[in-house]
Amino acid sequence: MRVTFLGTSGAVPTTVRNPSGLLVEREGDRLLFDCGEGTQRQMMRYGTGFDVEHVFLTHTHGDHIFGLPGLTQTWDFQDRDTPLAVHAPAGTRDRIETLLSATGESPSYPVRVTQVSAGDVVLDREAYEVRAVGVNHRTNAVGYALVEDDRKGEFDREKAEGELGIPPGPKYSTLHAGEPVEHDGRTIQPEEVVGEPRSGRRLVYTGDTRPTDGVVEAAEGADLLVHDGTFGEDHRERALETAHSTAREAAQVASDAGAKRLALTHLSTRYTGQAAELESQAAERFDGTVFVPDDGTQVTVPYPDSDREFQVDQLG
Template structure:
């Protein structure tokens, strides 16, 4: 995961505003975008990401520090050779916002942009359901409608026990592929080899939770349950809960408690108020780490490798 912007409200000398890039499929270069504050496309240019490989966009809410960069990035993608469709998911209003900007600026896209607006009356929505990934959205507690997204990767088949296969007389080739995919195969002597008998345990899929702006609320825990990585805003330092809640935000300790209570494995703090310099972020990180040790205060253009667990729990 790449952090393209970790600031709240507006850009400053230390950081850009909200933007995240998620690559869950190794080696293919395809990526998903979560929010796009102004200058997001400038940040993309500094990372090993190709706009033409952008597949999906998820918007948490309509505040400017999360959407001002979206029209420019989508427009520039046409100039970068982007021809494949993009599916965009976000709150009510995102469709008219983009349509009006493109209409008023006479912007045309060389690819299909499919916009899915979330249903404000539903508490839980499965917005993406594919063979490899499922994405669920739930509303958070901010000043305007805002959502968090839970991305769940399907389990991967375990590694083949090659020596055992050879002992059983299974020849390398198409039969290996079928067994790897969980199928049973019949051999020439009439015996049947079952996938579960010649593979290691499946590798559990990763879970990533990306929250929009929020004060503590009931949706955070189910969204973050056992996440391999929880990205949680920490706009303010500990002790500033009253101010944070007034504006629909959280503090460092509240983010840490959310990660702890949900059984998350790693916490990345982001969306920092401009009152904090990058040098002060280590102090914010320490505050959260006092409750949840595996905490990182994300910096612009930083990267977190979301490790795959080795065996199903």
């Protein structure tokens, strides 16, 4: 699973940070979360690919959606014919549809705008799903959790072949699929050669929010929590007034959830060049990995039982 931070600024872009956008690639699926102004250029700059079929919007503030008309028009210029699904909070469909036809013309390819509420399964795939998460902002808003299914346990080939005498072949696949097989006059049960199910990965993206129990619950044991970290402690009251979070508050959410890693995004322009200070404040409350990504930061999230490291690269 690769996560590319396309935009990490707060409401106002800077010369180095674009408005909100996050591209998640999982086994060939590309999912776009929020689409701030200039998102399509960021996708080009960082080489994420354009074959996105689902866009997940956390809310309809401009810094999270103004990139959508340009991106959908570019797809039109590219003769796209693949359907596009845009998911947005309940009560916002009319606004999104108006935005998509801002030039007076609608995309020539099918576009479906769905409205979602906290708790909804927004996308249901064979090996994972994307759920809407309850957040607390100044308007109708949701976060999203990408939750993978448990994977099959490891197959003990050494025991199957050496101890039980089962030669490599179709019986291995049958056992790994959870079904018994007959061999040498006895029934071999799957649990004899297949280990316990292995956990999948969990990624949570909050969009703009105050700390909420809904995010804590959704991010339980998360491999990566991407949380609003707009302000430092020096502007804690401003965070409360504008329904955002401080870096330390986001860290408390990550700690309460038992998340493994925390990425702080949506940084106010006040903190240009001060990412290290926000990281330091968050580290006071969270023992896991905490970082402030730049635009173009790409992380590779390993499976929980993998020997691979959590990898951070800077693109562009």
